[in-house]
Structures are given as structure tokens and as C-alpha cells.
Amino acid sequence: MIRFLARRTAALVTAVLLASFVVFLIPYLTPGDPVRKIIRSRVAGDVIDDSSVQALSAELGLHDPLWKQYLGWLGNLAGGDMGLSHTSRTPVIDQVLPALGITVSIVIMTLLVAAVVSLVLGATAALHEGRTLDRWISAVTQAFIAIPEYWLAPLLVLVFSLQLAFLPSAGWSGPSSAVLPVTVLALRPTSFFTSAVREGVLQSLGSDHVAAARSRGMSRTATMMRHVIPNGLLPLTTSVAIWFAGLLGGSVIVEVMFSIPGMGRLLFDGVINSDIPVAQGAVVVVVALAVLLTTAADLVHTLLNPRMRSAVA
Amino acid sequence: MRYSLPASVSAGLAALLALTGCGFTGSGDSSAQSTQDADKQQRIVVDNFRAPVANWALESDAAYILSLSGCLETLTRYDEAEGKIVPSLATEWKQSSPMEWDFTIREGVEFQDGTPLTADAVVGSLQRVLKAAVPARAFNPKVVSSVTALDGRTVRVTTPTESPLVPYRLASVNTGVLSPAAFEGNNVNPFGHCTGPFTPVSEKAKQSLTLDRNANYWGGEVQLAGAEVRFVTDGATRTTQVQTGEADVSLSIPVSGLAALESDSNVKVLKADSPRTATLYMNNGKAPFDKVDFRKAVTSALDLDALAASVYEGAAVPASGPFAPSEPWAGGTQDAPAKDVDAAKKLLADAGYSADRPLEIIAIVERAEFADVAAVIQDNLKAVGVPVTIQTKEYAAVEPDLLAGNYDMVLSQRNRLIDIADPIGFLTADYTCDGTYNLSHFCNEEYDAIIAKASTTADSDERYGLYAQAGRILKDQAVNVWLVNEQAIDAVRTNLQGHTQDPLARYVLRAQTAKPAS
Numbered sequence: 025m026i027r028f029l030a031r032r033t034a035a036l037v038t039a040v041l042l043a044s045f046v047v048f049l050i051p052y053l054t055p056g057d058p059v060r061k062i063i064r065s066r067v068a069g070d071v072i073d074d075s076s077v078q079a080l081s082a083e084l085g086l087h088d089p090l091w092k093q094y095l096g097w098l099g100n101l102a103g104g105d106m107g108l109s110h111t112s113r114t115p116v117i118d119q120v121l122p123a124l125g126i127t128v129s130i131v132i133m134t135l136l137v138a139a140v141v142s143l144v145l146g147a148t149a150a151l152h153e154g155r156t157l158d159r160w161i162s163a164v165t166q167a168f169i170a171i172p173e174y175w176l177a178p179l180l181v182l183v184f185s186l187q188l189a190f191l192p193s194a195g196w197s198g199p200s201s202a203v204l205p206v207t208v209l210a211l212r213p214t215s216f217f218t219s220a221v222r223e224g225v226l227q228s229l230g231s232d233h234v235a236a237a238r239s240r241g242m243s244r245t246a247t248m249m250r251h252v253i254p255n256g257l258l259p260l261t262t263s264v265a266i267w268f269a270g271l272l273g274g275s276v277i278v279e280v281m282f283s284i285p286g287m288g289r290l291l292f293d294g295v296i297n298s299d300i301p302v303a304q305g306a307v308v309v310v311v312a313l314a315v316l317l318t319t320a321a322d323l324v325h326t327l328l329n330p331r332m333r334s335a336v337a
Numbered sequence: 338m339r340y341s342l343p344a345s346v347s348a349g350l351a352a353l354l355a356l357t358g359c360g361f362t363g364s365g366d367s368s369a370q371s372t373q374d375a376d377k378q379q380r381i382v383v384d385n386f387r388a389p390v391a392n393w394a395l396e397s398d399a400a401y402i403l404s405l406s407g408c409l410e411t412l413t414r415y416d417e418a419e420g421k422i423v424p425s426l427a428t429e430w431k432q433s434s435p436m437e438w439d440f441t442i443r444e445g446v447e448f449q450d451g452t453p454l455t456a457d458a459v460v461g462s463l464q465r466v467l468k469a470a471v472p473a474r475a476f477n478p479k480v481v482s483s484v485t486a487l488d489g490r491t492v493r494v495t496t497p498t499e500s501p502l503v504p505y506r507l508a509s510v511n512t513g514v515l516s517p518a519a520f521e522g523n524n525v526n527p528f529g530h531c532t533g534p535f536t537p538v539s540e541k542a543k544q545s546l547t548l549d550r551n552a553n554y555w556g557g558e559v560q561l562a563g564a565e566v567r568f569v570t571d572g573a574t575r576t577t578q579v580q581t582g583e584a585d586v587s588l589s590i591p592v593s594g595l596a597a598l599e600s601d602s603n604v605k606v607l608k609a610d611s612p613r614t615a616t617l618y619m620n621n622g623k624a625p626f627d628k629v630d631f632r633k634a635v636t637s638a639l640d641l642d643a644l645a646a647s648v649y650e651g652a653a654v655p656a657s658g659p660f661a662p663s664e665p666w667a668g669g670t671q672d673a674p675a676k677d678v679d680a681a682k683k684l685l686a687d688a689g690y691s692a693d694r695p696l697e698i699i700a701i702v703e704r705a706e707f708a709d710v711a712a713v714i715q716d717n718l719k720a721v722g723v724p725v726t727i728q729t730k731e732y733a734a735v736e737p738d739l740l741a742g743n744y745d746m747v748l749s750q751r752n753r754l755i756d757i758a759d760p761i762g763f764l765t766a767d768y769t770c771d772g773t774y775n776l777s778h779f780c781n782e783e784y785d786a787i788i789a790k791a792s793t794t795a796d797s798d799e800r801y802g803l804y805a806q807a808g809r810i811l812k813d814q815a816v817n818v819w820l821v822n823e824q825a826i827d828a829v830r831t832n833l834q835g836h837t838q839d840p841l842a843r844y845v846l847r848a849q850t851a852k853p854a855s
Contacts, residue, residue, distance in 0.1 A: 073479075079470045112392035186581055189582075192583060193578055194577075195583075283574060
């Protein structure tokens with residue numbers, strides 16, 4: 025177990041270092057002068073004075089060699105300091121934490137919606153295995169994967185905001201503003217979860233303990249609630265952790281389209297504005313959380329599975 | 338328009354947010370909410386197209402947001418209707434010597450924190466902008482040497498060279514005045530420290546700025562109880578929100594949303610000439626563009642009417658030259674050049690043009706419509722025997738080549754009045770021999786002499802006449818093809834009162850802006 029945790033800690037540190045270094049290099053690998061990009065994010069316009077470029081470069085320490093800049097940032101990070109934003113000159117952590125709170129809220133709501141819907145759909149499909157309803161549920165949920173977010177989001181806005189005037193079209197101002205973005209984000213996990221629940225329920229239905237329960241005279245509903253559904257949910261545990269990690273950094277399009285100031289939007293703005301500290305801070309937090317979540321999921325999975333537990337030990 | 342979810346659903350979502358400790362920012366103050374509900378019809382929402390990125394630093398574009406929000410005010414302001422600079426926080430000004438301007442500060446004005454507006458406060462605020470690492474284009478050490486207080490009510494602005502444009506510079510939103518308490522170390526805090534009709538009271542980072550009425554406003558009774566300025570960078574969302582009634586004003590409507598808004602009886606679409614002209618820049622320093630006949634041939638080959646009608650869907654008008662016809666320095670209304678294939682072919686022959694290599698048009702990706710514009714130009718030029726290829730690139734990637742003269746043609750668009758409400762900066766940077774942004778690589782002594790004279794001409798009518806002369810030279814020399822004059826398009830709900838469109842989006846929330854109770 026200790027070796028397992030040590031391996032995962034090493035993976036966490038490696039992932040954070042690699043990701044932060046790649047993000048650090050992005051402004052230098054893409055065309056154009058990073059300092060000019062920063063200035064353009066502060067003052068629109070084409071004509072940029074060379075003296076301004078020099079002054080800002082000196083103020084931000086961008087004259088230093090890249091390795092020195094990166095190591096300096098790394099040293100500060102080790103002390104819990106993510107630095108100051110290049111554009112606003114405010115602490116990065118003050119931008120990352122509120123954004124993280126919003127994105128985590130969205131992701132939790134998304135996964136709850138996806139889990140509940142997929143539980144109903146997956147169980148229904150399993151109970152109607154091979155019949156028309158099963159085929160319809162499979163076809164519809166598979167289609168969810170193919171629907172792009174940038175297509176679905178405006179469509180939902182058109183119907184629920186413009187035509188029905190039922191939900192706000194954008195922003196983050198109350199529970200109702202979460203409905204459309206959560207719906208858009210929930211489609212893909214719903215598709216995967218439904219398939220997993222269906223398989224889990226089918227396996228459970230064919231198991232000996234379910235047959236034994238039925239032979240003891242337990243009703244079909246009681247068997248479903250006590251044995252089949254709980255077992256059908258087991259495959260979701262690992263999937264939810266993986267999707268949680270993925271959605272933390274994968275909600276960029278939805279956050280931009282719905283004007284939600286979450287992690288995706290923060291990362292997007294950081295890259296667009298060449299605000300390296302902000303982009304690095306966002307990536308480090310997302311990567312660290314992703315590794316921690318998948319590690320936790322693996323740990324839970326290992327503890328619950330005797331064969332895995334003995335292998336790790 | 339109200340949006341509601343079933344109470345149980347809302348309660349469930351709210352509970353989840355509370356459990357995760359990640360609530361919606363700013364929604365927890367029930368008293369503030371109830372106050373807004375009680376006075377809802379007199380508060381409005383403005384959807385702005387940009388968010389502040391520089392933490393309210395006045396030298397940055399954040400100043401535009403504070404200005405349009407009715408918070409930040411300047412010593413002078415540019416009156417679009419009159420086409421001249423008019424008093425604001427300064428009541429009068431005079432050029433006391435060739436390099437000195439004295440401004441008299443308005444009496445009886447208080448900042449929103451209750452402190453009086455004095456010459457010292459103005460000087461402190463302006464000096465912050467002057468000393469910024471990245472100073473404002475309109476107000477920086479190259480154009481302003483110093484700002485001092487002569488007495489309690491007089492501010493002197495000194496320039497390094499004779500400049501008649503100082504009152505214009507002090508109309509720039511970057512020279513807005515905040516009270517001394519707004520400046521804490523390196524931070525700028527505009528909350529409660531402006532002089533305008535609205536006081537910013539809270540901010541949701543990257544989302545919105547909430548403002549309340551300034552009951553002590555010096556410029557008259559403020560009609561609205563308050564407003565919320567939202568930062569909505571997506572144009573389609575701004576379009577939708579003014580349709581749904583979520584926003585009362587949406588700024589900078591994209592062309593794609595125009596048809597839907599124009600057919601909506603609850604929305605009024607406002608259009609005005611913007612100081613932006615989509616332009617086909619030609620590299621005058623490189624063959625075959627170094628011959629004026631060739632450049633004129635390109636102009637004659639293009640169908641600007643079709644371009645405006647198709648790519649711009651009627652939201653732009655064909656350009657007749659470097660200025661929009663409504664600008665006071667345009668030199669009167671002129672027709673846009675008409676497509677004339679025969680004339681173009683003759684001019685090509687006169688220029689001795691041989692299509693030995695395809696010419697390249699660069700369409701910068703930041704302006705999505707330029708790819709289509711380039712395709713139309715490619716087709717037009719092909720019809721007169723000029724082969725053209727199209728490259729789409731990021732502006733940042735091509736800028737060094739453009740400035741160095743390593744290109745044929747590029748599609749771009751400049752804001753002529755981005756610095757001050759006068760085109761001198763644009764005409765100098767873009768077309769003089771030593772211009773810092775002379776993408777055309779055009780050089781003409783007569784033009785330079787006119788611009789030099791204009792830069793020291795105090796009389797605005799005379800100066801505008803010189804600009805018109807300069808514009809005629811650019812047109813006669815066919816330096817570029819000015820394609821279409823873009824329109825500033827805003828949309829407002831029809832029940833909004835007292836709203837006047839500003840093409841540069843500097844002034845939106847004003848004391849007279851009003852909304853009747855429904």
C-alpha cells in the first residue's frame with residue numbers, strides 16, 4: 025500500500041511539473057511576442073510602443089532566461105505562492121479559488137444528473153434487454169456522445185431562454201443559471217454511465233444471489249432495490265472519479281459559451297492573454313485534482329476488491 | 338422577464354451549492370436582493386463586450402468599462418453630435434503658452450466618497466496614469482511632460498512640443514479622475530471614488546459590476562436606481578440577452594444577430610458610423626504595388642457594393658476613402674469607387690503588370706469575416722487577370738512581417754480614434770514616412786508636411802481641413818483600398834429612455850437614462 029501511494033505521489037508531482045512546463049512554454053511556442061500579447065489584453069489596439077514592451081518585460085521579469093523564470097515560479101509554488109497575474113497584478117490564487125469553486129459546483133451537479141438519469145435508463149434497458157425499449161435507450165444515449173457542445177448549447181438557449189423564457193441564457197447568478205450548462209455537460213457522462221449501469225444490472229440479474237433471493241420469495245421490486253440496483257451502481261464509482269477529473273478541465277467550451285467564470289474560462293483567458301501565471305495556476309490545480317481523484321478512486325476500488333488488495337499489498 | 342424553476346428544484350440546487358461550499362458569488366445577500374426586487378423596474382442591465390483584465394488600472398481598457406458604467410468622468414468630453422470637445426469636470430481651458438494648457442476645475446463637485454474635487458486630486462489621478470509601466474496611448478510621457486496644480490482650481494498640463502490636442506487627450510477615458518482614496522499602493526479601487534452618476538458597489542469577478550445611483554451627482558438628478566454592467570464576451574449571447582429581456586442594452590451586436598433583432602418589436606437596433614474601416618493594405622514598397630497604376634487597378638477591380646451586401650450583410654457601407662463620410666474631417670460625402678473591369682485592365686497594362694507570380698492576401702483570423710472578404714477580392718482580381726492566394730494567420734504571427742514590409746496585401750481594420758477623438762495619431766502612425774505603424778510603407782513629403790502642420794493647428798476647423806487634404810492624397814495615390822466603413826451596432830429594449838448611442842462605447846449609463854415602471 026505504501027509503495028502504491030508512493031508511486032501515485034511520484035505520478036502527481038511528475039504530472040504537475042510536466043503540465044506546468046508545457047503551459048509555461050505555450051506563449052513562447054506560439055507566434056508573436058508574449059509581452060505584446062499581454063499589453064494587447066490590457067489596451068486594445070495595434071500600435072504598441074517599444075518602450076512599453078521593454079518596461080513591462082522588465083517589470084514582469086521576462087528578460088530572464090526561461091529556465092530561470094520557470095524555476096522561480098516552481099520555487100514560489102513550493103511555498104504555496106502561485107504568483108501574480110501578468111495582466112491584473114493580483115494574486116493568482118485569488119482568481120483560481122473562486123473559479124475552482126464554480127467549476128466544482130458544475131461538475132458535481134453534472135455528475136449527479138448523469139448518475140440519476142443513467143440509473144433509470146440503464147436499469148430500464150437491462151430489464152428490457154433485447155427489446156425495442158432497450159434498443160431505443162441505447163441508440164439515444166449513444167447519440168449523446170455525437171452531439172457537440174457548441175451545437176447543443178445555442179439550441180437549448182434558443183428553446184428555453186428565447187422561446188419559452190424559462191431559463192437564463194448565460195451567466196452565473198443563481199440555481200436556474202446552472203440548468204442549461206449542466207444539461208449540456210451531462211450528456212456524455214450520461215451515455216457512458218447508462219451503458220455501464222445496463223451491463224452491471226444485467227450481470228447482477230444473472231447472478232446466483234439474485235436467483236437465490238427470488239427463490240426465497242423476495243418480490244421482483246425488492247430484489248431490484250436491494251440486490252440488482254446497488255450492484256449495478258458499482259461500475260459507476262471509478263467512472264465518476266474519472267469523469268470528475270475530466271470535466272474539471274474539460275468544461276472550457278461550456279463555460280465560455282455560457283459566460284461562466286470557472287476554471288475553463290480562467291484557463292482560456294490566461295492562454296489568450298499570455299497570462300502565464302494564471303494559466304499555470306489553473307493547470308496545476310486541475311492536474312493535481314485529477315491525479316488525486318483518480319488515485320482516490322483506485323484506492324477505493326482496491327480496498328473493495330480483495331484480489332486487488334492482495335496484489336497491492 | 339423573469340425566470341423561475343420549481344421551488345423544489347431551486348432549493349435542491351441551492352442546497353447542493355451550499356454543501357459544496359461553492360455558491361454563486363454575490364447571491365447570498367438577501368437584503369440586497371429584496372431591494373433590487375422592490376425597485377426592479379428602475380435598474381437596468383447592460384451587456385458589455387469586454388471584461389476588465391487589469392484590475393481597474395486607469396491606463397488600461399478597464400477605464401472604458403468605468404466610463405460606460407457612469408462612474409468615471411474626465412475633465413473634457415467629446416460631443417459626438419457637435420463634433421467638438423465640451424466641458425465636463427473642467428469648465429474651461431486655455432493654451433497659456435505653446436506648450437502649456439490650463440484647465441479650470443468645476444466647483445461644487447464631490448467624489449462619491451464625499452471628498453471635494455480639487456486640482457490636487459486631479460493631478461494625483463493623472464500622474465498615476467502618466468507613470469504607469471504601460472501608459473495610455475492618449476496620455477503618456479511622450480505627449481505630456483507634466484501635470485501640476487497652479488492653485489486649488491487650476492491644473493496645468495505641459496507638453497514636450499506644441500500641441501493643440503491636449504483638451505482632446507483629456508477627453509480620453511484613460512484620463513478619468515478618481516479620488517485620492519482610490520489609490521492604495523499599486524492598486525486602484527474605483528468603488529465609491531468616482532464623480533459620475535453611478536457608484537460601483539460590488540463586482541463579480543469576470544462577470545459583472547453593480548452600480549447604484551449617485552444621489553449627489555453634480556450633473557443633475559439620476560433617473561435610474563442603479564444598473565448592472567455584465568461582461569459578456571460572446572456576441573451571440575449579448576444578442577440573445579437583449580431579446581429575452583435579460584439585458585436592456587447590448588453593446589457591439591455581431592452581424593449574425595442583426596436580422597433577429599431587427600424583426601423583434603421589443604428591441605431597437607442602433608447603428609452609427611464607427612471609426613473603423615476594413616482596409617485592404619497594400620505594400621507600397623514592393624512590386625507590383627510600388628506602381629500607383631497597379632494600386633488603382635486593384636481599386637477598380639473590386640466590387641465594394643457586393644462586398645458590403647454579401648459578407649457584411651448590409652451592416653457596413655462601401656468606403657469612399659480613409660474616413661467615414663460622417664466624420665468632420667472627411668471632406669464631404671463622396672461616392673465609393675465603382676467596379677470597372679475595363680479600367681482596371683487598362684491600368685494594369687499601363688503599370689506593365691505581368692502575372693508572373695500569384696500575389697498573397699493575408700486574412701487575420703481574429704476577424705472571422707476577413708476570410709470571406711479575401712475570397713471575394715480573390716475572385717474580383719482573378720477577373721482582371723491578377724492571380725491571388727489567401728493565407729489566414731494570427732495577427733501576432735504576421736505583425737513582424739507587416740512592419741518589415743515582407744508581404745503583398747493584408748486585410749486589417751484600425752480604429753482611427755482609439756487614442757483621442759481626433760485622427761492625428763492614426764494619420765501619423767499609419768501613413769507618414771516615419772510612422773510607427775506604416776503597414777503600407779507609404780512615404781509622401783507633401784502628405785507629411787500637411788500632417789506636421791495639422792499637429793500644431795489649434796483651430797479644429799482648419800485642422801480638419803488639413804486632414805481632408807491628407808485623405809485626398811491617400812486616395813489619389815490609392816495607397817490602400819478602403820473597403821467598407823463598419824457600423825457600431827448596439828441594441829436596446831424599446832422601453833429604455835434617454836439612451837444615446839456612442840460608437841466608441843464610452844458613455845452608456847448617464848444621468849438621464851431611464852426605464853419606466855412596467
